[in-house]
Amino acid sequence: MHKHIILNNGLTMPIVGFGTWMLKGEAGKRAVLDALAVGYRLIDTAHMYDNEAMVGQAVAESGLRREDIFITTKLCQTRAGYELAWQGIEESLARLQTDYIDLLLIHEPYDEALDMYRALTEAYHKGIVRAIGISNFNAREYLEFIGSCDVIPTINQVECHVYYRRKELQQTLVAQGTQMQAWSPFTEGKKNIFQEPVLQAVGQKYSKTTAQIALQYLVQQGIGVIPKSSHRDRMAENLDIFDVTLTPDDMARIQQLETGKTLFGWYED
Secondary structure (H helix, E strand, O other), X not given: OOOEEEOOOOOEEEOEOEEOOOOOHHHHHHHHHHHHHHOOOEEEOOHHHOOHHHHHHHHHHOOOOHHHOEEEEEEOHHHOOHHHHHHHHHHHHHHOOXXXXXXXXXXXXXXXXXXXXXXXXXXXXXXXEOOEEEEOOOHHHHHHHHOOOOOOOOEEEEEOEOOEOOHHHHHHHHHHOOEEEEEOOOHHHOOOHHHXXXXXXXXXXXXXXXXXXXXXXXXXXXXXXXXXXXXXXXXXXXXXXXXXXXXXXXXXXXHOOOOOOOOOOOOOO
């Protein structure tokens, strides 16, 4: 299994990253420092999470070189517009204490998404942002969006997990050169994925946890994942998935968990 995804502009991105939604303050900083210490090299944040400054502080204190860490952030509704997006980019650079962002996404398909993307595209051409993309676009929204784009998004970060795999969306994206990345691969507790009997059974075969199998199922299909945990041992466990390959039979069993429905309710394919 590959530990990296090559984006459509040639940039290399770790396939397993660390999500920071709901992590804040000193405890949040400690979690990001722990994640970097156990080996994560992709840290995912967003304007909406109100924790970019904390992430920037952790990166600065980690002792790692900036170029060895891949930082993703996202612009939300309060920066929806061309001028506002530029303002958001400058705010993110300042809060993250960096002179470039590795991946910058538009958090949702806002009405002003194309205006925002114009600013992202300019920032990309200037080298302030190394890759640009979108988040939470369904297939129809994505196809409509790229019809007016000069730069095809490198990533569409969406809800994706064993219960809502979104294979057709991934096929649509990949056909146009966009990779899919999964937020909430553990469903944020909306389902008790850690007690899922199918995942437990497959995990026992390989001495892996249900969490590891849930991630591996996605990663093996070329989907980036950004699990979140504040426990250092779990962080390490979530990274330790590259020494096993699930068989077609394992994959077919897990595929039976598919419901075809979002657990978060605010958009459908």
